[in-house]
Amino acid sequence: MAAIEPDAAVGLCLRCRHVHVVRSRTGGRFYRCERSATDADYPKYPRLPVRSCDGYESRGAPGTGQPPRGPGGAAGPEPAPGQ
Numbered sequence: 770m771a772a773i774e775p776d777a778a779v780g781l782c783l784r785c786r787h788v789h790v791v792r793s794r795t796g797g798r799f800y801r802c803e804r805s806a807t808d809a810d811y812p813k814y815p816r817l818p819v820r821s822c823d824g825y826e827s828r829g830a831p832g833t834g835q836p837p838r839g840p841g842g843a844a845g846p847e848p849a850p851g852q
Contacts, residue, residue: 780818786828 782788782800791799804811804824811824819825 778818780820781822781825782815782817782819784828785822785824786826787824 776783779800782802785802787803789801789803791801793799799814800817801813802811802815802824805813808824811822815822
């Protein structure tokens with residue numbers, strides 16, 4: 770049986786700046802939408818995978834085209850020239 774890719778299983782939340790990943794002691798992961806704290810239109814824990822969301826914002830800096838930052842603020846690997 771093939772493993773499900775995180776992108777397919779989680780959807781937009783995986784790269785949204787408003788997500789907070791909650792990890793349980795048993796290793797489970799839950800994706801909490803921080804927008805839900807100020808806007809009741811957003812569920813606290815949306816049903817996954819999220820394919821469309823009016824509140825989605827990429828974790829990259831707005832308008833800069835910068836990729837999302839990894840743990841500790843480190844940027845991901847640079848793409849090879851020509852990519």
